[in-house]
Amino acid sequence: MNFYALSALVNIIILTILIIVILIKRKESRPLNYFNIFNLFALGWSIGYFFWQISGSYETALFWVKFLMFSAMWASPAFFHFTAVIANKESRLLSWIILSYMINIPFVYLNFTSPLFISHLETKLDISFFPTAGIFFSVFLFQWAVWLLWGFSELFRAWKSTYDEKQKKLLKNLSITTFVAILAGSVNYFLWYNIPVPPITMIVFGIYGIVVAYLLLKKNL
Numbered sequence: 001m002n003f004y005a006l007s008a009l010v011n012i013i014i015l016t017i018l019i020i021v022i023l024i025k026r027k028e029s030r031p032l033n034y035f036n037i038f039n040l041f042a043l044g045w046s047i048g049y050f051f052w053q054i055s056g057s058y059e060t061a062l063f064w065v066k067f068l069m070f071s072a073m074w075a076s077p078a079f080f081h082f083t084a085v086i087a088n089k090e091s092r093l094l095s096w097i098i099l100s101y102m103i104n105i106p107f108v109y110l111n112f113t114s115p116l117f118i119s120h121l122e123t124k125l126d127i128s129f130f131p132t133a134g135i136f137f138s139v140f141l142f143q144w145a146v147w148l149l150w151g152f153s154e155l156f157r158a159w160k161s162t163y164d165e166k167q168k169k170l171l172k173n174l175s176i177t178t179f180v181a182i183l184a185g186s187v188n189y190f191l192w193y194n195i196p197v198p199p200i201t202m203i204v205f206g207i208y209g210i211v212v213a214y215l216l217l218k219k220n221l
Contacts, residue, residue, distance in 0.1 A: 052064035
């Protein structure tokens with residue numbers, strides 16, 4: 001088992017425990033419930049990542065790459081939805097939230113059917129069966145990043161505009177944590193474009209989940 005498979009396995013363990021704890025602790029909490037939806041997609045991504053990294057054949061690896069990308073597709077709109085809820089902007093942004101989910105449907109189809117999404121797999125930086133982005137993957141990644149950054153901007157603006165000190169502290173911590181997670185998570189996609197940066201920061205997803213859940217549970221949201 002290589003470093004990347006081990007990192008994915010750690011994420012799987014962390015996110016599974018986290019999802020169960022949130023379900024038990026805060027059944028009626030809308031912010032936590034929407035964050036748990038994000039965690040579910042992050043868990044699916046981690047499961048796909050783990051089985052991709054231990055795959056012994058091209059066909060098996062390609063299946064799991066498609067599986068992890070299917071999960072990743074929904075993580076960004078789920079995060080956008082969560083931030084809209086925590087920033088009290090859900091009703092105002094509802095049309096955009098729906099669009100953020102719906103726009104993924106054609107990319108789901110392309111992910112499973114077209115080499116214009118995932119072009120091929122090859123060995124990169126000693127990582128076997130690493131994917132190369134097709135032209136439609138770039139289109140997907142752009143809109144995926146838009147929802148992610150929009151969600152971060154809603155957290156940031158809510159932090160700067162609120163006058164409640166406890167809420168301000170929560171939003172500040174969420175904004176800083178999310179900013180660090182976005183920077184670390186972006187490393188995963190450089191190698192898709194043959195930019196020689198290894199995806200060594202994937203463990204951040206599990207850590208991010210723990211930190212955000214702790215902040216929300218501490219605030220009793």
